[in-house]
Amino acid sequence: MDGTGYCGWCGRPDGACPDRAVCVRRRGTDPPRYCPSCARRMVVQVTPAGWSARCGRHGSLGVEADAPTPPVG
Ligand SMILES: [Zn+2]
Ligand SMILES: [Zn+2]
Secondary structure (H helix, E strand, C coil), X not given: CCCCCECCCCCCEXXXXXXHHHHHHHHHHCCCCECCCCCCEXXXXXXXXXXXXXXXXXXXXXXXXXXCCCCCC
C-alpha cells in the first residue's frame, strides 16, 4: 500500500469508496475499470487466461504479467 492510488472499481481515491465492501469484493474477482494510478477509464479485455486492462497513460496492467517479453536488440 503506498496510499496514493485509486480504487480500480469505483475510481475514487483509495479509502474513499462509497461502498468499500463491494469494491473490495469486486476487485478480488473482476477486472478493474479504472486505473489505480490515475483513475482514468481503462480498456478491459477478458481472456481465457484471465483479463487485461489498459490505461491510455500507464499501459496495460493485469494478471497476464507472465507473458514472454520480446527479445531486445
Ligand atoms: Zn471503490
Ligand atoms: Zn493510468
